[in-house]
Amino acid sequence: MRTIERIVSHISWGLAVAATISIFVIIGLIMADVVTRLFGISLPGIIELVRTSFVVSVFFAFAYVIVTEREIRVDVLRYVVPTFLLRYLDVAAALITFVFFGFMAWLAWVSLHDALTFGIFMDGELLLPMWLPWATIVIGSVAAMVAAACLAVRAWTSPVHKPDPTQVSAAARQVV
Amino acid sequence: ASAQQVKLRGAHIFPANFVQSGVNLEDWAKRLKEKSGGRIDFEIIHGGALLTQADHLEGLAANLVDFASFYPIYYPGEFLVEGALTNIIDIWSDKVPDIRGVGLIHAQLHKEFPQFRAEYERRKMHMAVPLPADPYVIACKTEAKSMADLKNRKMRTFGRYFPVLQRALGVQPVTVPGPEAYQALSTGVIDCVYSTPDWIVANSLQEVAPYTLIPSPGEARPQMAATSVIAMNMNSYKKLPPDLRTIVDEVSAEMNDKIASSMQAVYDGAVKKLGSNPKGALHHMSAEDMKAWAAATPNQVDQAAADLEARKYPGKAIIARYRELAAAYAAGTWPAK
Amino acid sequence: MDKATIITLVLGGSFAALFLGAPVGPLLAFGAMAGLFLLTGSFEAATSLLLAAGFDVSSSFGYIVIPMFIMMGAVAAQTGIVNDLFDAAYKLVGRVAGGLAVATCCASAAFGAVTGSSISAASAMTKVALPQMQKYGYSTRLSAGIIAVSGTLAMMIPPSLMMVFYGIIAQQSIGKLLISGVLPGLFTVLVYSVIILVRAKLNPSIAPAGPRFPVSEIVRSSVKASPFLLVLAALMGGLLLGVWTPNEASAGGVVVVILIGLAKRSLSFQRLFHAGVDSIVTSAAVLVLVMGSILFGKFLALSGITSGLTTMTENAQLSSFQLFLLLVAVYLVLGTFLEGISILALTVPIVLPIILKAGWDPIWFGVILIKLIEIGAVTPPVGLNIFAVKGAAPELKSSDIIMGAVPFWISEIFILFVLYFAPSIALFLPSLM
């Protein structure tokens, strides 16, 4: 299990790196558009390239969000729930994420298939193929499913911990 | 005939008072209820609360709703035939159909060419009524009386065909999202927009772009096909009792003239409002300018035919038939009285 | 199963699961799909909108501001620019108990003048201001609370995507709407500041007074902090001169901050990259929530719960003030579990005719609505700004952020009533146009 978890966190890190590169590409595209516009030149297709890259930025980041347990959760009641229940709740929480990305991957797979079969392209001057974003969503969502499955196993097998309020400020100091 | 009652659920992505796809949709549904003696009842969820631009295709295909007004113009990659026509404003022909003609020809082409219907059927939809937009005009921050005045100005653009048309006009196309148009105009990111008078007024763009240029000596030219349509989910349509389905077909056909006059009123009203703006002025482009513009732009109508042929669609036949119907409509020989 | 039962089941189930720690975004989507299935009986219909929501959020130009402004804050933090700013603020007003929280609030307002998204403001300010306030011994609750609430100022102070969105649905002058938010935004800053100072006076341990610094030291630290003003100047200048749109300005802001970091030699490639990863991860955590929230809004629309509410209002004959109270109550309830765009999309088309009939100014009502949406953004369980702070500082307890926001939440209600009785706060500037 340790090995699997290590592989999953490597893959999700790799995808997060791709997501980050993609966001820098977006910055570059937007700046190129702004600067050339000042000189009376309009670059075609910037918006489609930005949109396609942004799908990479968002969907490739999900797996890393999940394995690093950075999903947004409300923990108001965690402090009053009996400890033995927390394990079940954590597994259930991971499964909800798993189902969410499962549906997302399945629907994107169907759209990917259609986009390839019918040669569907994105609105705009470049006629970018739609299989690009759909494939991105399939890859990102499948990785997120695997990450969520890992999280469920981790929640089931590792000792339950109640968050310690005194840890807050210590962790906060590491933020910057 | 069956006395069975059906309740249809509809959705619309803009506020209910938006005439093209909102008021007309409501009118269509009301007429269905009337003509069926109340056997067809309906509920419409307006304002994009249920379906938006991003998902009305999916919602309609999956039968989350039974009908919706929807904009194939935003999916040229998925509605190839219709997307090609809706994105083009024909500035090369001497005469083009008015709003009423656009709707009639659009519906007729759907009847004659299975390729139009196939694109809808793939998404499990039935196209019921074309909803033409009011024709595009140009609104600028500073006065523009002619094509020469537009030279090097920055103009909001979108899609594949508009940038070509705009570059030939001498302007620099800039992509700005719709909701940002107001601010982009006020700060000068763009100098002009090219859009429907209704959209310009709805977004208060005349406050910052008070000078209107109608790109035609007379009334502005509409797109070759309707930008929006009323579509039904295929299953909802097919499972209607035969007599009710006939009513849907009849009402859909009857609606064209009513829609055309409502859109004409929208155009006239918005243009009047733009023309009476005390901060600005309204001008028409001269016939010479229009000729020069058409000469400077590769003929997009022919281009559309070629694009469709390249994708194994009968592009030439469709465009030829379009031109034939347009000529007959102009001559008053089609449709027969 | 009838509609009422379905609505009760889905709302009840979702709320319970939310409080028990389910991931918010996936849960809302899950609840919405379950609800849509119960309403339509069709599995295909229930799942049909999920992918569209995912694609829309991840491919819309408008959402790009979220990672950009988060990254701006993160890079600024890496370069030490923001530390300098808070150092200057501390030296300037830190000797007053609560001064740094006031400075945070003002910085959020300044940040709000360059961003239209309150989520990005709250996320960025968390990265920047939270460690600083904690370093100087401010209570976690006060620190997190002021960041969460003052992040919402980005919606009121122009540019505001929310105002633009309202203007389009309500068909009102967008220019007037944008300018109408300026004075209410500044008034809110004033009220927050007074609350902070009073609370700090009553209980100095939550926001301790710092030492007094000589004038020369204050001047020196202010000069050192001036690069941040350069960022604001570049962003605002670029906006006003028409160099870029607000969305493009967000990317421009990142570039300006990177350039300053390089010039100061305080930014390595590695630090830049880690700031990038951090921003995109935080954004993804927020955006999945937006996806869930959009779907949940669809379920509510189909269930008819919102239209049912407004029909009831129309039938009761109410005085202007009663109507106001009723609308405030309705929007507070909607604001607990919906984000702003969904609230506007769902209610404005229905509510606008009612308020026009009551003779209210739709520009003023826009300001009231934005204020209510600001309140909703810090009201649990679905408080996007609370989540944004939590997403940027996962070690914080949601309960601390929520409790920290409560005093400001109460003051927001007070501000609402001030805006009701003194509408000119909203309408004075637009009347000059």
Ligand code: NA
């Ligand atoms: Na703002």
Ligand code: NA
């Ligand atoms: Na809320």
